[in-house]
Amino acid sequence: MSDDILISARDLSVGFRIGSGFFSKAVLKAVDHVDLDIAKGSFFGLVGESGSGKTTLGRALLKAVPITGGTARYNDGEVDLDLTTLSGPALKDYRKRAQLIFQDPYAALSPRMTVRDIIAEPLEVMGLTKSREETDARVREIAAKCRLNLEHLRRFPHAFSGGQRQRISIARALVSGPQFIVADESVAALDVSIQADVLNLLKQIQRDMGLTFLFISHDLSVVAHTCDHVAVMYLGRLVESAPTRTLFAAPRHPYTRALFSAIPSLDPDDRGRAQKLIGEIPSPTNQPPGCKFHTRCPHAIDRCKAEEPVLEHPGDGHEVACHRWRELLDEMVA
Amino acid sequence: MTALIEVENLTLKFRTDEGLITAVEDVSFSIAKGEVMGLVGESGSGKSVTAKALMHLNAKNAVYSPESRITLHTDSGPVDVLSLTTARDLKVVRGGAISMIFQEPMASFAPAITIGKQMVEQLQLHSDMSKARAREISIEMLDRVGISDPARRVDQYAFELSGGMRQRAMIAMALSTKPKLLIADEPTTALDVTIQAQVLDLMKDLVAEFHMGIVFITHDLGVIAQTADKVSVMYLGRLIEEGPVREVIRNPKHPYTQGLLAALPKLDDLEAPLTPVAGDIPSPLERPTGCVFHTRCPKFLGDICKTALPRDEKVDPNHRVACHIHSAEVMA
Ligand SMILES: Nc1ncnc2c1ncn2[C@@H]1O[C@H](COP(=O)(O)OP(=O)(O)OP(=O)(O)O)[C@@H](O)[C@H]1O
Ligand SMILES: Nc1ncnc2c1ncn2[C@@H]1O[C@H](COP(=O)(O)OP(=O)(O)O)[C@@H](O)[C@H]1O
């Protein structure tokens, strides 16, 4: 694993056993044989329709759901951890290095805790500080980075607006000094006028503190503006992965193209030219054979129904899993 | 164009433990037959409350000011919506001439009743058709909104359908009574973009076919650009700008509308920095004096914005804005 890669997953799978019976063998493949490298210091975007496995992949990399297949490693230069087998003190150590930003701390936390206590909790739970003074100093330092002042720290979360609550939740995630942050739909609940502010804050923190982000979002415009690399998921598989500009300028996978064209244009004179996808994402318990996208793909041929494409690495850093991508690219150019 | 519904000086407060909360203040607009009005604004700006007022459907703690007036023009003459009280009279604005679809489709389907049974009941409530005919129409409508195998789906429960299908079923139910006005409150916000594109297409087709008026509530300006004829922008309960969709999106006049458009991440320019509207939305309990936007306005003019309420000014025959920059006093 090269030095500039923080997280590296190979063939990573997460399956959930479903059905009621104790001996039930039905398994829902939420993440299915995913290969993924997240470079140190990058702002890595993960997009895809609801149910495609984004949250599950993020949680697997945080060791918050069991990894059921393949491997995942974390290497920040100080420690090199095998996430698949991680347990005991090494897992405890990983908890302070890898953190999740809650979507809304107000919904997740006790309304009777002050903002100071909310931010301090991870320090106390993990025993990272030795005295109340040290905790307070650390909380104040992180709060200031998130533009929260002393007055804010004394108040209760219900007194805050959505943008302020999101800043509290960012401070809480940062307080243990993590290297790796998973931000799952962190701005989805915010109004547009506030959203830009939180995104700018996340970017600034990432640059100033040299952190690595996995940024999960269903909003492609937001991802385009904040991430330096984007991976696209469909039914548990990674179907395309590329530097942001490359991906948005020349998407290779038919699904990515369909996603892009579904974004409503801001131009009132540019109505209804979307390349419409028919149908919906199939149920993960009843996945189609071959390419999982073939039931909706306008370019599907017989081969797609029988044989599953693998993620190709054509050498230009733009990975894609589609039997016909080269051919389709030529057609588009022609 | 003849007005379908007219809203005049709508002011609505809620009685709460913390005092009276102003949800909507002095809002006026009208919608013509076949016209789609997009209603945008941040959460809490009063969009849903305004929409529910059109059906006289707000919670019991709602207090309407005496000046508030909503007039629905029906074939049998004008109806004063806010004076309707009995369930029998309210039928015309609740499922009769006006129907509503919600962000969360589960909210409009009773969990223990099949979709078909609910659609049939709705149809029979608003007409004197037979049960068999009502079922026929229900199946037709489900087919019309693109639900495959409608004769089987009609006997399913809402929870058995996927999110996109549920949204289609709700649209089918809302349209089955052939309303003159459809209120769609964030109908695609909970959907994936791919499904949103399908539902928007469906709605566009249905508007063309049924020629009804629509209030389309959303916080997504892209969705507005794709669907609306005119746009009304709300902020803290006030309607601060209204105009034709092209005008408002290309040539916004209110500093808030301008800020909203600038804050939007745009796909055609990935280099452009994201520019938030500074500050936070004030709590409804701390309503700013003067112009409601003055605590965040980058074009703040000073005392006048803090003390005087800006009046509606016409910048074009169909484009109005409430901001002192555009009021005659300042220009003079
Ligand atoms: N604990 C669990 N048990 C069973 N199935 C699960 C569990 N967690 C997730 N799943 C299933 O795994 C699949 C992927 O879910 P996941 O939450 O990762 O999707 P997502 O891409 O984050 O979707 P969204 O955009 O809606 O957040 C879904 O089908 C989901 O229902
Ligand atoms: N039943 C109620 N009691 C008290 N306040 C309410 C009630 N319904 C809505 N409000 C308040 O009215 C304001 C406008 O709400 P709403 O119309 O739902 O906003 P939105 O623009 O997000 O749809 C908000 O401040 C909201 O909290």
Ligand code: SF4
């Ligand atoms: S492999 Fe076939 S079905 Fe899958 S995306 Fe490519 S063309 Fe479409």
Ligand code: SF4
């Ligand atoms: S009236 Fe004043 S504060 Fe309000 S929007 Fe106009 S310039 Fe800004």
Ligand SMILES: [Mg+2]
């Ligand atoms: Mg998720």
Ligand SMILES: [Mg+2]
């Ligand atoms: Mg609402």
